[in-house]
Amino acid sequence: MVESIKSGVLALEDGSVFRGVGFGANKTVVGEAVFNTSMTGYQEILTDPSYFGQIVTMTTPQIGNYGVTKEDEESDGPKVQGFVVRDISPVVSNWRSQQSLPDYLRENDIPGLSGIDTRALTKKIRVHGALKACLSTEDITDEEAVQRARDWKGLVGVDYVKEVTTKEVFEWKDGPEPFTVPGTNLHPPALKRKRYKVVAFDMGAKRNIFRKLTLHGFDVTVVPADTDAQTVRDLNPAGVFVSNGPGDPAAVTYAHETIRELIPEYPMFGICMGHQIIAHAMGASTMKLKFGHRGGNQPVKNIETGVVSITAQNHGFAATKENLEACGAVVTEYNLNDQTVAGLRHKDLPVFSVQYHPEAAPGPHDSDPLFDHFYDLVAQKAAE
Template identity: 40%
Template sequence: MTKGYLILETGEVFSGTLIGSEKDSTGEVVFNTSMTGYQEIMSDPSYAGQIIVFCYPLIGNYGFNPAGYEGDALHLKGVIMGEACNLPNHYSSEEATHQLLYKLGIAGLADVDTRELVKTIRHHGTVKGFITKDPHHIFVEKEETNWVDVVSTKEQKLYSGYGPHIALIDFGFKKSILNALLKEGCQVTLMPYYTSFGEVQKLNPDGIVFSNGPGNPKTLNARLPEYKKMAETYPSLGICLGHQLLALAFGADTTKLLFGHRGGNHPVKDLKTGKVFITSQNHSYVVSESSIKTNTFKVTHRNINDQTIEGLAHQNLPILSVQFHPEAHPGPEDTHYLFQQFLQNIKEKSGVMSYAIK
């Protein structure tokens, strides 16, 4: 067992036991409050470039299985946990946490006082950190990376279906978003984030989904005019980063939260019905309240805890966007109805449909 350390840019040092790769690793340190779903969380491309701190004290007790991954690879920079279970007990498990991290060359640190670490992050806000064997290592900040460019598909991929044809713009999509669309019978074409409006026109989809993804949405400012033309032409649904990008494209602004929303237990209120849903979330940035033009967007959902914007609808166009994850995984599926609402928008715009909406 090798002693390891997490060194924060603010000077704090947390000790633990290295698991997985023993190579030094730098990333933005964030925490997730979910009690289950560590495999889906670790494989979510939205965590690219980050070091995840799990609040739940035991990670790995049911192992890792082939069906539980949300991406084709793990893009996170490290994992911090209280206790790592080395002997998982589940019929579908193929490997334990330390085995997976070692195989993929990802740094992990167990036996850490995660309660104190999370308190530190909440105090300072999201900070950069460094996992290392050397407790005297001097933190050096790395250059910013365009993580969307790292995780997005590089070529179009078609998934067959009998229903409406959806262009899924990939900023780091979770497989559960694709599965939710396929479950509704949609034909889906996965497209790179740098896809032009002209390329979408050639495809002539019935609607567009702007996916989740990692990093600061303003990294993609140069692409916003293309996204705006897409959303002005086709019924659109934005999820997480996709929500932020649609807001930016129509003139709103985004701002960074102190330590973000990450977990499967965030209460969100639907302002139309007054109903509160428990949602899955993973983001650092939100749409700024003061930047919303009321003649462009209306706020449809709010976070109960801090009143931040969780959903928008365009006043004149069939555009919906939400900050949370209606496909969940991990977390509750309370808000899956938003996919049906998106498909209803497609139906109303087309006037006639040769396919059925479930």
């Protein structure tokens, strides 16, 4: 529960100002104002490294009612710049809860704002696009907040991956333990498979990605984003995975070069930022979307199978279709809301990627079979 009422403000570069009630840390931050349409999973959203540099607004009106638990963190703490909600729940009611959301944000030095018209804010972002913003729970004027928003450099051309990637190579060991299906005494069939080693590039990965890879038959070695190709070869993996991450994919040129070297050598699977990096590595390009796709209810159609999946997404950039087709890629999936590229595969090699988050934390599980598909590609290559 919020201990005391304090004023807070969200100001946008176009001069719009939203005054409300501050919670969390006493702080002033700048970032890109975006919105997420998920109805649950606010803690996973807060701790998703892909949100580094962004001020996230939840479109669901009441947030915080089930509290916070460390087990649900997708990284080592919140990565958002700030957090905006219509109503912060005054009651925390869940048997797993360890603390309230305001306490959690205050402990992690993240400011929040409640009591504003998030519907109006979301509509503004949809009409005008993602905007530079300033969120403050300190005593600053509206004019100062607007100026700080305008002075922020923005996301385009900025490499935020280097801010969130692991600093050293490590073996993923974080369960689930024991390896059983939750609520049963059954072991997932994938755990009885022959296991293969994969190298996972951490561009800002969520923990559930590594859990999913583990559950589907892989032993995961996580490496920093700037790891070179020879270091990967020396680890002797059977496949390569490229994770999600924040910022402009065009700015991560060192990763483009490494992945370009590795594409002919290993089966490869990329998601979100990883998808965009694979596109760049193949010689294609990416573009900034007007307001991006963020939420657990994004429809995607695979044009090769005809299957429509509801997916979890969090990105502000997309691969450019025309460039991809000229570079030897086959576009396999499209976002049904705006027809942007949502999936690709190499026309000749066991390499594929998707623009969404099949690890689904939070989100639907329609895309879970993609991990099985990656396993099959790795197994087939190993058998050659």
